[in-house]
Amino acid sequence: xxxxxxxxxxxxxxxxxxxxxxPGTSEMHFVAALxxxxxxxxxxxxFEGVVTGAADGYARMADKPAATLLHLGPGLANGLANLHNAxxxxxxxxxxxxxxxxxxxxxxxxxxxxxxxxxKPFSGWVRTSPDALSVAVDGAAAIAAARTPPGRVATLxxxxxxxxxESAGPAVVPPVPGRAVVSGDTIDHAARILRSxxxxxxxxxxxxxxxxxxxxxxxxxTATGARLMAQTFNARxxxxxxxxxxxxxxxxxxxxxxxxxxxxxVILVGSKQPVAFFAYPDKPSVLTAPDxxxxxxxxxxxxxxxxxxxxxxxxxxxxHAAPVAGLALPTPVTGTITPEALSLSIAALLxxxxxxxxxxxxxxxxxxxxxxxxxxxxxxQNMGGSIGLGLPMGTGAALAAPDRKxxxxxxxxxxxxxxxxxxxxxxxxxxxxxxLFANRSYAILxxxxxxxGAQNVGRKALDMLxxxxxxxxxxxxxxxxxVPGVRVxxxxxxxxxxxxxxxxxxxxxxxxxx
Ligand SMILES: Cc1ncc(C[n+]2csc(CCOP(=O)(O)OP(=O)(O)O)c2C)c(N)n1
Numbered sequence: 001x002x003x004x005x006x007x008x009x010x011x012x013x014x015x016x017x018x019x020x021x022x023p024g025t026s027e028m029h030f031v032a033a034l035x036x037x038x039x040x041x042x043x044x045x046x047f048e049g050v051v052t053g054a055a056d057g058y059a060r061m062a063d064k065p066a067a068t069l070l071h072l073g074p075g076l077a078n079g080l081a082n083l084h085n086a087x088x089x090x091x092x093x094x095x096x097x098x099x100x101x102x103x104x105x106x107x108x109x110x111x112x113x114x115x116x117x118x119x120k121p122f123s124g125w126v127r128t129s130p131d132a133l134s135v136a137v138d139g140a141a142a143i144a145a146a147r148t149p150p151g152r153v154a155t156l157x158x159x160x161x162x163x164x165x166e167s168a169g170p171a172v173v174p175p176v177p178g179r180a181v182v183s184g185d186t187i188d189h190a191a192r193i194l195r196s197x198x199x200x201x202x203x204x205x206x207x208x209x210x211x212x213x214x215x216x217x218x219x220x221x222t223a224t225g226a227r228l229m230a231q232t233f234n235a236r237x238x239x240x241x242x243x244x245x246x247x248x249x250x251x252x253x254x255x256x257x258x259x260x261x262x263x264x265x266v267i268l269v270g271s272k273q274p275v276a277f278f279a280y281p282d283k284p285s286v287l288t289a290p291d292x293x294x295x296x297x298x299x300x301x302x303x304x305x306x307x308x309x310x311x312x313x314x315x316x317x318x319x320h321a322a323p324v325a326g327l328a329l330p331t332p333v334t335g336t337i338t339p340e341a342l343s344l345s346i347a348a349l350l351x352x353x354x355x356x357x358x359x360x361x362x363x364x365x366x367x368x369x370x371x372x373x374x375x376x377x378x379x380x381q382n383m384g385g386s387i388g389l390g391l392p393m394g395t396g397a398a399l400a401a402p403d404r405k406x407x408x409x410x411x412x413x414x415x416x417x418x419x420x421x422x423x424x425x426x427x428x429x430x431x432x433x434x435x436l437f438a439n440r441s442y443a444i445l446x447x448x449x450x451x452x453g454a455q456n457v458g459r460k461a462l463d464m465l466x467x468x469x470x471x472x473x474x475x476x477x478x479x480x481x482x483v484p485g486v487r488v489x490x491x492x493x494x495x496x497x498x499x500x501x502x503x504x505x506x507x508x509x510x511x512x513x514x
Contacts, residue, residue, distance in 0.1 A: 003132030004029035005036055006167035007096070007139040007158070012039040014143040014173040016067050016094055018058055018399065019043070020051040024071035026098030026111075029163035031069075042069075043399065043428060045392070046420040048079035053392025053418060054399070055093045056086040060236050060380055061355065061400035065092035065146040065154075072099055073113030076155075082392060082418075083122040083153055085384030089235040090150035090206065090300060094142045095123070101161035102130075115157050124152030132165035140171040147176045150206060150270070150300040179303035187307065190297045191314040193265045194224040201227050201263040202297075204246065206270035208304040209237040216308035217269070218244035218322030223315050227263070231271050232256075233383045240350075240376040241327035248368065249274050249287065253451075256287040263288065268296045270304045277385065281453045328373035332495040337514050339366045341491050346409070346435070347371045349498055353404045355380065355397045359390025361411035362444040363437040363514065388417025391434070395421045398430035405502060408434040412474070413442045413467050419477060425507040426482030432508075433501035434483075439514040440468040474511040485509030 001009075008030065011019070018041045023031050034042050045051035048070055055066040070076045076097050086093055097115055099105075105112060119126045125145035129138045135158065142154040194200055202217055209230055221228050230237060232249045239245070250256045253276045260266075260274060266288055273294050274287040288294075298307040312318055332348045333341040342363065347370035350356070354377040358364055371377070380397060382389045390410045398406040415436060425432050442465045449457060449465070478485045485501075485508060488494045494512050501508035 001167050001169055002029060002164050003135035003167045004163035005033040006136035006170050008033040008037045008040055009170035010136045010139040011067055011094070011143070012037055013170055014140060015064055016143060017041060019067040019069055020045055020054045020396070021069035022046070022048050022051050022071060022075060023069050024075065024098065026072060026100060026160045027069055029160070030096065030098070030158070043424060045424050047418060048075050049082050049388055049418045050392045050395065050421045050424060052079035052086065053082035053389045054396035054421070054424065056082060056089065056091045056389070057357070057380065057393035057396030058400045059091045059093060059151070060089070061397045065094050065143065066396065067094045067096055070095060070097045072097065072111045073115045073118050074111065076115060076118055080118070080122050081386040082389055084386050085382055085389050086153050087122055087124065088384035091153065091235065092146040092151040093153045094146050095153065095155040097155060097157045099128070099157050099159045102159045103161070119155040119157070122153065123155040125154040128157040129159065129162045132162045132167045135162050136167060136169065136171035140173045143173045144176050149177065149179045179301065179306070182298050182302050182307040182310065186297060187310045187314055190267050190295055190311055193267065193295055194220065194226055194315060198264040199262050200224070200265040200267060201229055201260065202267045202269060203229055203231065203271040203274065204269045205231040205234050206300055206304055208269045208308060209234055209246070211238045211243060213305045213308055214238065214244040214246060215322045216305065216312045218324070219317040219320050220308065220312050220315060222320040222323060223317035231274070233381045235380065235383060237379045239371065239379050240374045241325055242376050243325060244322050245325040245372045251277065251365070253280060253283045253287065257284065260288045263292055266292055266294050268294060269298055269308065270300045280451050325373045327375065330370055334492045335490065337489065337491055337494060337512055339363045342494070342512065343367045343370045345491060345495050345498065347374045349495065349502065350374045350377055350407065351405050351502055352376060355401060355404050355406045357390050357394040357397060357406060357408040359387065359411060359414050360409040360437060361387070361414055363411060363439060364409055367409065387414035391415055391421035392418050394432050394434070395424050395430060398425070398432045399428060402431065406430070406432040408432060410434055410436050412436060412438045412440065412472060416472070422478055422483045422507065422509070423481040429506050431505055433498065434507065434509040435498065436474045436509055436511045437514060438472070438474060438511050440471055441466050474509060478509040483507045483509050485511060487511040487513060489513045
């Protein structure tokens, strides 16, 4: 058995069952090994940003890592932006990056580069396998690293000769540490704050935004009068009817400062102190009131749900009911397409158990409130701010949860970064409805232009924020990659097209022109 096969067997034995790939010559032995090993589904992405973003979406829904297969430094570099996003959302992932055979590196062949240096800022763990005997053990270590709470991007660089030389067979994944239990002192401290009667916010993210964590936080809020909020951006929130509804810290600085102004204490549950996405002249970086105190209940790698359980016990919150959302569906809206109208129609039509991929950018600012009482669903966001995650993340999420409908709420500018994901959706028959918001601009940046205080803005500047001339034809782009779709210019047509997409198995794109 060669090194490549020992690695593929190690991955499968270690629970890594999907590999998103864009291979080249240096990865051919890995590709060949796929046919000799049962249990690994290999999915081709036509750009590496699709590959890494899909692995992110997969892991968020499967709660375990996928592998990626990337071609040397340039293949990795094409995938880095979505690795950045995965690092920020603590997504577990195992990247396999092929490299030249070790003896070939001395010749500085065209594809030679310093892969480790490129990988380091976008990985929590990096290793280059020295020889074929080490590949399986290194692969097992990569899986363990990826699974170490709260979840890490692990990058294993595989020189070609480590893949084709003889190995010692697969390796077993070493024990992975569980989430550390939060100390009793920390629980007591948080309980004291909550009993003080001073205005307190409990700020949640990570696994605390699954049903159990939300329910516990809801009971604690009822028992103590504390408010609940989620971070502005979160990897995964369970929402809709039957769940404890939770608002997010607003994105816009002024709104966030106003929303947080009244809190004397903020209890952080896996979350960070709320800070502005960017600095702006004359606006604060820290969004909470100057005298607000931060209290860490649980760090991201700790047992957030266990900490909430202990805190609920300490407060006797078990007697109190969590404020659960009832089902309340708006009537689909007709007339002009606006973000508000879209938010109501989407809330009305969203199917039970949908996985919502939110890269709606400025169009999506209105989407959260009306979907609070929609049918139960899961909401995934981009935590790293590098746009071009939505369609790949939808690809991976749909693959991980084939019995659920994935709905991509997708801004057009962001979609153009990684639109090749549509082809993978078609090839794999993934059940995704894509709502493409064609406002034909980088609309959010128009606001940012004013926010940063840019003066005397003229044609040249505005041209950098306008993605019309020519207008993108999303129906044709999708059709060219095997995805059917339709363009709509009013809400009645949108309601029909969205319903059609939801009723159609496989991918379907609705281009909503704003
Ligand atoms: C990789 C990357 N490049 C550039 C940016 C800067 N940027 C932020 S939002 C944005 C435009 C978003 O446009 P679109 O997706 O159409 O959403 P809209 O603003 O129109 O709602 C750009 C270019 C970024 N965040 N990430």
